[in-house]
Structure formats: C-alpha cells, structure tokens
Amino acid sequence: QVQLVESGGGLVQAGGSLRLSCAASGRTFSSYPMGWFRQAPGKEREFVAAISWRGGSTYYADSVKGRFTISRDNAKNTVYLQMNSLKPEDTAVYYCAADQVLGEVRRGIGDYWGQGTQVTVSS
Secondary structure, eight states, X not given: XXXXXXXXXXXXXXXXXXXXXXXXXXXXXXGSOEEEEEEOTTSOOEEEEEEOTTSOOEEEOTTTTXXXXXXXXXXXXXXXXEEOSOOXXXXXXXXXEEOSSHHHHHTTXXXXXXXXXXXXXXO
C-alpha cells in the first residue's frame, strides 16, 4: 500500500518557478514508478511527467519538455517536479501517481493517487 501527499503548489507569476513534492508512505516506495498529472478547470486530467523506479528513465509531455524536470529521492520517499518558465496555461491542480507498472502510471491508470496541489500562474 502506498499513500501519496503532494505539496509545494502556490501562486507564481509567469516565467517563475515552483518545485512540487510528493511524499510517499510505504516501504515499497522505491520500487514504484511515479508520475505527475494535472487537471485544469473544465479540462481532462493530463499526463505531465513520469519516472522509473530507479530514476534512470524519465518521460515528459511535449507541453512541458525542457521546462519541467521530474526526479526522485528514494531515501526520502519523495518524488519532485521542478517547474521552470511557468506559463498561465500551466495553471492546474497537480497530482502525483504511483503504480508497480510504469506504463500504467504513464497512461494515468495507476493504483495510487494523491489529493493534489494547486498551481496558479498569473500573467
């Protein structure tokens, strides 16, 4: 069983940066691929980034490639999303997800989800 808690969201001006954190409980965290998703008002949830359980492989949506970086620290049971050059269209609730299968994380059908953290980017 894995429980996920996101933090680090907030209000930032366009061009600014935020770092989201997702703290996981459970002794098997280090063996779980992880991902970040976001959902803007009136829109469907969309994939943002994912990382393999060792952190050796990362994946990004085209819309954030080159601006966002996903990383993890298995010793701290935490996955991060560094967001730079933020745009108003990045405004959304950001969720982290985990599953034993990387492909299911990337498809947004992972078994475990956090409650989300709000990111608002002002123009």
